[in-house]
Amino acid sequence: xxxxILVTSAxxxxxxxxxxxVRDGAIVELGRGLSAAGATVIDADGLVALPGLxxxxxxxxEPGFEQSETVLSGSRAAAIGGFTAxxxxxxxxxxxxxxxxxxxxxxxxxxxxxxxxxxxxxxxxGLEGRSLAEIGAMATxxxxxxxxxxxxxxxxxxxxxxxxxxxxxxxxxxxxxxAQEPRLTEGAQMNEGALSGRLGLAGWPAVAEEAIIxxxxxxxxxxxxxxxxxxxxxxxxxxxxxxxxxxxxxxTAEVTxxxxxxxxxxxxxxxxxxxxxxxxxxDEDVQAVRQGLADGTIDIVATDHAPHPVESKDCEWDAAAxxxxxxxxxxxxxxxxxxxxxxxxxxxxxxxxxxKPAEIGRVAGYAEGIAxxxxxxxxLYDATASRVFGLGDLRGKGRNSPYLERTLxxxxxxxxxxxxxxxxxxxxxxxxxxxxxxxxxxxxxG
Amino acid sequence: MKHLLSTRDLGRDEAVGILDVAEDMADVxxxxxxxxxxxxxxxxxxxxxxxxxxxxxxxxAAAKRLSADVINFAAKGSSVSKGESLKDTAxxxxxxxxxxxxxxxxASGAPSLLAGSGWIDAAVVNAGDGTHEHPTQxxxxxxxxxxxxxxxxxxxxxxxxxxxxxxxxxxxxRVARSNVWLLSALGARVHLVAPATLLPIGVTxxxxxxxxDLDEALAEGPDVVMMLRIQSERMTAAFFxxxxxxxxxxxxxxxxxxxxxxxxxxxxPGPMNRGLEISAGAADSARSTVLEQVANGVSxxxxxxxxxxxxxxxxxxxxx
Numbered sequence: 001x002x003x004x005i006l007v008t009s010a011x012x013x014x015x016x017x018x019x020x021x022v023r024d025g026a027i028v029e030l031g032r033g034l035s036a037a038g039a040t041v042i043d044a045d046g047l048v049a050l051p052g053l054x055x056x057x058x059x060x061x062e063p064g065f066e067q068s069e070t071v072l073s074g075s076r077a078a079a080i081g082g083f084t085a086x087x088x089x090x091x092x093x094x095x096x097x098x099x100x101x102x103x104x105x106x107x108x109x110x111x112x113x114x115x116x117x118x119x120x121x122x123x124x125x126g127l128e129g130r131s132l133a134e135i136g137a138m139a140t141x142x143x144x145x146x147x148x149x150x151x152x153x154x155x156x157x158x159x160x161x162x163x164x165x166x167x168x169x170x171x172x173x174x175x176x177x178x179a180q181e182p183r184l185t186e187g188a189q190m191n192e193g194a195l196s197g198r199l200g201l202a203g204w205p206a207v208a209e210e211a212i213i214x215x216x217x218x219x220x221x222x223x224x225x226x227x228x229x230x231x232x233x234x235x236x237x238x239x240x241x242x243x244x245x246x247x248x249x250x251x252t253a254e255v256t257x258x259x260x261x262x263x264x265x266x267x268x269x270x271x272x273x274x275x276x277x278x279x280x281x282x283d284e285d286v287q288a289v290r291q292g293l294a295d296g297t298i299d300i301v302a303t304d305h306a307p308h309p310v311e312s313k314d315c316e317w318d319a320a321a322x323x324x325x326x327x328x329x330x331x332x333x334x335x336x337x338x339x340x341x342x343x344x345x346x347x348x349x350x351x352x353x354x355x356k357p358a359e360i361g362r363v364a365g366y367a368e369g370i371a372x373x374x375x376x377x378x379x380l381y382d383a384t385a386s387r388v389f390g391l392g393d394l395r396g397k398g399r400n401s402p403y404l405e406r407t408l409x410x411x412x413x414x415x416x417x418x419x420x421x422x423x424x425x426x427x428x429x430x431x432x433x434x435x436x437x438x439x440x441x442x443x444x445x446g
Numbered sequence: 447m448k449h450l451l452s453t454r455d456l457g458r459d460e461a462v463g464i465l466d467v468a469e470d471m472a473d474v475x476x477x478x479x480x481x482x483x484x485x486x487x488x489x490x491x492x493x494x495x496x497x498x499x500x501x502x503x504x505x506x507a508a509a510k511r512l513s514a515d516v517i518n519f520a521a522k523g524s525s526v527s528k529g530e531s532l533k534d535t536a537x538x539x540x541x542x543x544x545x546x547x548x549x550x551x552x553a554s555g556a557p558s559l560l561a562g563s564g565w566i567d568a569a570v571v572n573a574g575d576g577t578h579e580h581p582t583q584x585x586x587x588x589x590x591x592x593x594x595x596x597x598x599x600x601x602x603x604x605x606x607x608x609x610x611x612x613x614x615x616x617x618x619x620r621v622a623r624s625n626v627w628l629l630s631a632l633g634a635r636v637h638l639v640a641p642a643t644l645l646p647i648g649v650t651x652x653x654x655x656x657x658x659d660l661d662e663a664l665a666e667g668p669d670v671v672m673m674l675r676i677q678s679e680r681m682t683a684a685f686f687x688x689x690x691x692x693x694x695x696x697x698x699x700x701x702x703x704x705x706x707x708x709x710x711x712x713x714x715p716g717p718m719n720r721g722l723e724i725s726a727g728a729a730d731s732a733r734s735t736v737l738e739q740v741a742n743g744v745s746x747x748x749x750x751x752x753x754x755x756x757x758x759x760x761x762x763x764x765x766x
Contacts, residue, residue: 189554194648200554200578200620203647269562270555315531316553318576 003419006036010044010380012370013051013350020049022376025419025441030372040421042414044380048346051354051369052084052377052417055327056147056176056254056361057230057302060086060117062108063101064093069307069397071105072431075114077305077327077396079422082379082412085116085363086305086327090127091152097122097133099141106143112431113438114422118361121145123164123175127153132164139171146362149176151230152277154212156182161216165225174252174360176228177216179237180278184208189317191264191279199267201317204279206234213237217244217251228360229253231304233278235288242297252360254302255289257326257333262286262402272313272320273402276306286337293352294343300357303330307398325398329389331381332408339383340409346383376419385411395428447753449561449570453581453628458604461632465589466601468742468749474511475745485514488545488755492518493535494573495551500716501573504740505548505582508747514755517544532556533565540566546755547571554578569754577618583715584624586746588632590735591670593742594711606633611663613639613696614674614723615685616656617646621715622674626654639663640696643685660696664705671706672713673698673724693722700727711735 007020019034020027055078061069069077071088078086088105090096096105102119109117121138125131127150138145148168155161155177164175185208190196192203213229217240220227229241232253241253258276263283266274274280292298306323313320326333334353338344344352350369358366365375387393389403415423420437422429447460456464474480490509492502502518509516521535530538532551539547546569549557554576561570574580591608592600610629616622616638629636630653638645638656649656657663664671676692686692693699698712703725706712712724712734720726729736 192647194651197617197646197648198623198652200576200623202577205647270558311531311533314533316551316556316559318553319532 004036004039005042005376005416005419005421006034006039007042007044007049007380010047010049012049013347020370020378022416022419025376027370027372027374027376030370042380042424046382046384047380047413048383049370050082050346050379050381051350051366052379052415053082053331053353054357054361054363054366055083055086055303055305056300056357057151058086058088058305058327059091059307059323060088060105061092061307063104067309067397071108071117072112073395073397074305074307074327075109075112075117076428076431077325077394079114079415079417080395080412080428081327081329082331082381082415083115083327084377084379084415084417085118085358087118087120087147087361089151090120090122090149095122095126096120097125099134099137099143102138102143102145103141110438111435113434115417116363118147118363119143119145120147120149120151120176123148123150123155124160129153129155129157129160132160132167135167135173136171139173146173147176147228147360148173149178149230151176151178154178154180154182156212158215158219162219162223165220165227166223169225172362174226174228176230177212178230179209179212179216179232181208181212184211189275190267191281193264193282195264195267199270201267206236206281209234209278210236210240213240217241217249220251221247221249226250231256231259231278231302232289232298233259233281233285235285238288238292238297241292245297252299253297254300255293255298256304257301257330257337258324258402259289260286260293260301260337261333266402270317272315272317273324273400275317275320275322276324277322290338290341290343293338300352300360301330301334302357303327305396307396308400310399313400323400325394325396325401327396328394329401329403329408331412332389332410333403335383335410336408376416378416379412380414382411382413383409385409387411450581450750450754451558451561451570451572452579453584453624453631456628456631458631458633461585461588461628462602462604464585464749464753465592467753468585468589468746469601471748471752472742472745475741481511481513483513484752485509485512485755488514489543490514490516490546490548490751491539491544492516493521493539493547493549494519495521495549495556496574498550498574501550504743505573505747507744509751511744512748512751514751532560533563536560536563536565540568544568546751548573550574552576571750571754574620576620578620579624580620581624581628582743582747582750583621584628585750586739586743587625587672587713587715588628589746590713590739590742591711593738594735595669604632605629608634608670609637609666609668610634610670610672611637611639611668612672612674613660613698615644615676615680616640616649616674617644618677618680619674625672626652630654637663637668641686660702664702667707668710670711670713671698675715675717676719676723689722697723697725698728699725703728703731703733706733713739715739
């Protein structure tokens, strides 16, 4: 296949229509009526061209939990969802708390070639919350880690959190906090409220999230560090972040697609597909996080893609694992929850799913979006499509999607990463072909 | 009725209907031969993931009086810790041809999962799931109240205007939940009394009133006082400072018994912590219904098994 791609008549995020010419991994020309001999032509008439999506919060499970997901299978799930970069969370086995592990994850991602895989380093050794992991070694490794997180667990010790915020600053990094006060959520199963009381499921109170966020923004202010808040889920959390930003505190926040669309009512049937951490909340919370995303209080959308084996969900609620897969459905869910409801335009989607997460994660090449000279990282999306989301739409190993049998808008038609297509005509390009492209491109990019 | 998972699913007429069948079953207990041939050839499995000898033998007696074959399956542990998963257990029982599964599980919702999963096509009876519900306990409690109030003329009656005060660990009590939904559906006025730590968030949305002061509640002269068991694991989890303080504030002792209207009844689902939530004097008094509750438990569970298994079942629902 040619290394030249001509995308014709795409609708850009700002609404203008034009062609995109890609050569040797970069966008070389934009405008109407472009032509290039021998180019692979993609007719994008009626499709939205978005800059490559960047997920700041992905669980790829490798090493250690390959029955749930591998770097390759998770990369394929990402590509079909329109992503060109993902951040692989550190809760693997062994934990990504050393340079060796983060370099391994990064090289697996490079070899797979579907997306840029940026490893996240653990904040504390073994995610145990007792002593700092080798943050400097990970930051200066070949993986050049910039995001540090104990995600899945909260860095709850206030002194350790203070030190982490300060120390990470040394390397230009950021701590991404999973805000969950552990004592307030012992045995917690779902959002605490009238419904949890009726269902007899132990409550995960909003205050357990909000109290940690409030503490952390004050710590970040005190030490002058950057803080990122993972998967914020409550109206109160939005208020705390809004207050912190008004004070000039350097905090960024993310919301997941599922917290933008789904509510705790789904727990009523004890179907463990809807068990997730933080839990699905009330409708008021869903409205508040949508509003927060629209007004910029919440900076980004991140998937918290969390694949699990079937048996971890096909059981009693209490025994089931927390988490949902989300890469394949993220853009459709964002469209359903905040685009089709008029809260966000496509240029806002480009910001919250590409430019801003790349900025927080220090991923180069995404600042300008689809621009001449920028690396060719983009996705073509048919926002007019509608589909009943099913198992056939999933490309990772996880089957634990909360959207199965639900009608969702939109469909990714093509994804281009490093100048080569990873998705064409709505289907993934073959694994071997992508690996070969990556190997060739890898040599070129060094 | 295909399954009995929650008393929230029961309307007044349906609940009264079950209690009336239970009256018929109670009559059987007074006969010389205490056995009906109704469920001959049917297999009832008592699937207990949690120890509860009282509830299990009550269901066992109920099934045997209806001539059903009874299999007791004590499945220890949950799917993650040890042993086989709920799914495998259910499919095993299905392969053995169980007609009804009486399930007790530490996880809230496990019976609902069993009923809706398609793993097994049997009637599911919730015999207590986590901190969710214990519907047959509530039915036997309602039956006991109705019998005490109306005696032989109980058939067809609901509990309109009856005042019931439930005292204790509402937060963790499946008995309280099932009773709140059922008694209120039958027309009773339910009042809950507990320290604030043991009332769930959102209790104000329940069809019941609630308060903290037991003496104040007793001064209202309730028809029924239902004491709940305090689990030992609550003692160390800061729900209240000491057992002594709990007992003083929310225990039903001899003085509170003396203050109670003579025709009021004192209920307890058992097993009792004598001296903690209830005094020996109260437990053994003429106003106590504790032993009637045990006897009525068998009649009520006979009624439930009879209604689920005796032919009137219509397939379809929950069988997907």
